Amino acid sequence: MKVSYYPGCSLHATGKEYDQSVKAVSRALGIELAEVNDWSCCGASSAHMTNYRLSVALPARNLASAEKAGLDVMVPCAACFNRFKMAQHHLRENGALKKEIEEIIGESCRGDLAVRNPIDVFSKDIGLEKLAEKVTRKLAGLKPVSYYGCLLLRPPEVCEFDNYENPVLLDKIMEAMGAEPRNWSCKTDCCGGSLTLGKTDIVIRLVDKLMTMAREAGANCLVTACPVCMANLDMRPREEIRLPVFYFTELMALAMGLPGPTEWFKLHNTDPAPLLKSLALL
Amino acid sequence: MGAFLEEVNRRIDGVPIQRCYHCRKCSAGCPVAFAMEYNPNKVIKMIQMGKRAEVLGSSTIWLCASCETCVTRCPNDVDIARMMDVLREMVIEEGLGAREKKILKFHEAFLAGIRSGGRINEPMMIARYKMTTGDLFSDLKMGLDMFMKGKLSLISPKTKDMTSVRKIFDRTKK
Numbered sequence: 001m002k003v004s005y006y007p008g009c010s011l012h013a014t015g016k017e018y019d020q021s022v023k024a025v026s027r028a029l030g031i032e033l034a035e036v037n038d039w040s041c042c043g044a045s046s047a048h049m050t051n052y053r054l055s056v057a058l059p060a061r062n063l064a065s066a067e068k069a070g071l072d073v074m075v076p077c078a079a080c081f082n083r084f085k086m087a088q089h090h091l092r093e094n095g096a097l098k099k100e101i102e103e104i105i106g107e108s109c110r111g112d113l114a115v116r117n118p119i120d121v122f123s124k125d126i127g128l129e130k131l132a133e134k135v136t137r138k139l140a141g142l143k144p145v146s147y148y149g150c151l152l153l154r155p156p157e158v159c160e161f162d163n164y165e166n167p168v169l170l171d172k173i174m175e176a177m178g179a180e181p182r183n184w185s186c187k188t189d190c191c192g193g194s195l196t197l198g199k200t201d202i203v204i205r206l207v208d209k210l211m212t213m214a215r216e217a218g219a220n221c222l223v224t225a226c227p228v229c230m231a232n233l234d235m236r237p238r239e240e241i242r243l244p245v246f247y248f249t250e251l252m253a254l255a256m257g258l259p260g261p262t263e264w265f266k267l268h269n270t271d272p273a274p275l276l277k278s279l280a281l282l
Numbered sequence: 283m284g285a286f287l288e289e290v291n292r293r294i295d296g297v298p299i300q301r302c303y304h305c306r307k308c309s310a311g312c313p314v315a316f317a318m319e320y321n322p323n324k325v326i327k328m329i330q331m332g333k334r335a336e337v338l339g340s341s342t343i344w345l346c347a348s349c350e351t352c353v354t355r356c357p358n359d360v361d362i363a364r365m366m367d368v369l370r371e372m373v374i375e376e377g378l379g380a381r382e383k384k385i386l387k388f389h390e391a392f393l394a395g396i397r398s399g400g401r402i403n404e405p406m407m408i409a410r411y412k413m414t415t416g417d418l419f420s421d422l423k424m425g426l427d428m429f430m431k432g433k434l435s436l437i438s439p440k441t442k443d444m445t446s447v448r449k450i451f452d453r454t455k456k
Contacts, residue, residue, distance in 0.1 A: 009402035009403075012439070013404040013405070013433065013434055014404055014428065016433055040441040044392065044402075045389075046388070046389035046392035048348070048367055049367055050370060050371065050374055051371065051393075051454055052368075057450045057453075057454055058396070061447070061450060094295075104454060105446065106446060154351065190314075194347070194388065195314075195385065197411060198385035198387070199385065200420065235424055266431065269427065
């Protein structure tokens with residue numbers, strides 16, 4: 001299987017370990033990734049919060065580039081994924097806007113490419129059984145809660161790959177890895193996202209609640225698929241209630257015995273090594 | 283009195299916001315409502331009542347994190363998240379000044395980063411934000427930790443065809 005790959009800006013910096021673990025897991029699963037030619041930023045929250053046409057044009061430039069390759073495009077970052085899906089939605093719904101955006105970006109953009117998140121690709125195209133077969137070291141004793149946040153699933157008619165109030169695919173992937181995911185009611189709650197710099201106190205309150213609820217659910221870690229959620233959960237909660245947070249692909253790589261996890265874990269702010277060592281997983 | 287409502291609806295270009303019957307599902311599910319001076323459904327009512335200055339001068343419209351919980355749960359499909367975008371755009375276009383200045387400064391620093399390199403270099407973007415807000419020292423230790431771990435670099439690959447990126451900014455400028 002071959003897909004186009006759009007890493008986005010975060011995956012080259014604060015989300016470096018997400019980029020590297022997505023690549024490692026994809027390789028092991030026989031998924032070939034071809035980076036979108038000369039990609040640019042999707043505009044994230046800042047574009048749509050301030051300028052509507054900019055927020056469609058920035059993803060459209062990348063979609064137009066990916067359309068030339070003609071393959072499904074895999075977008076690991078939840079924010080980029082959301083902006084791509086949203087731009088396609090607007091382009092499909094509004095013919096006049098599509099024409100205007102094509103003039104702005106200077107090329108045509110059909111807006112019909114399959115934009116896929118790796119959770120979706122791994123669980124559906126590869127399949128949970130095949131994932132389980134790849135496991136060389138079951139993640140026994142690891143009790144993650146799945147944290148999707150906002151941008152992977154809302155609005156549901158745009159994002160369309162998992163249940164939007166009680167998504168289950170991340171739990172199923174974790175189960176396939178031999179972990180023991182805990183159920184909780186905060187899977188799709190908000191971490192405060194980009195308010196982290198402008199309104200840090202709000203983000204602290206939101207992630208404190210998430211950590212508290214994760215602990216109440218009996219979890220010993222959280223698993224996510226978003227670099228913004230990761231940064232907020234990993235760095236913003238009160239010290240005394242923090243739990244380690246992982247990108248789901250880091251845990252897949254760990255279970256599949258792939259090289260890399262030890263180095264990635266060193267990049268985390270909340271050190272996951274003590275937990276993993278206590279479970280003899282590291 | 284109806285002019286403000288009409289303008290907001292025209293910009294949203296979707297379900298008219300007066301379809302709201304104030305069930306308050308949006309406000310109940312809003313993760314940031316605790317910090318807002320007006321709950322999301324109250325903003326709708328204020329727009330209907332023509333309270334333009336109060337709405338555009340509020341913190342609420344900047345605190346909205348665009349989590350989309352409101353529009354996902356609204357029984358009448360009112361796109362409240364989009365409404366908040368529209369209200370922010372109006373403040374910027376009319377040069378009214380944002381009530382939450384740091385939040386707008388963040389967006390400006392972010393977009394300036396894209397304009398200059400096509401992609402965001404996170405440490406440079408944060409430095410730009412800190413220079414414009416004067417908030418130099420918060421999170422300094424966290425940032426230095428990330429540098430020490432080799433997570434952040436001041437130089438990162440840029441988009442090659444910057445002409446096309448600049449054109450997007452020029453052509454979408456109001």
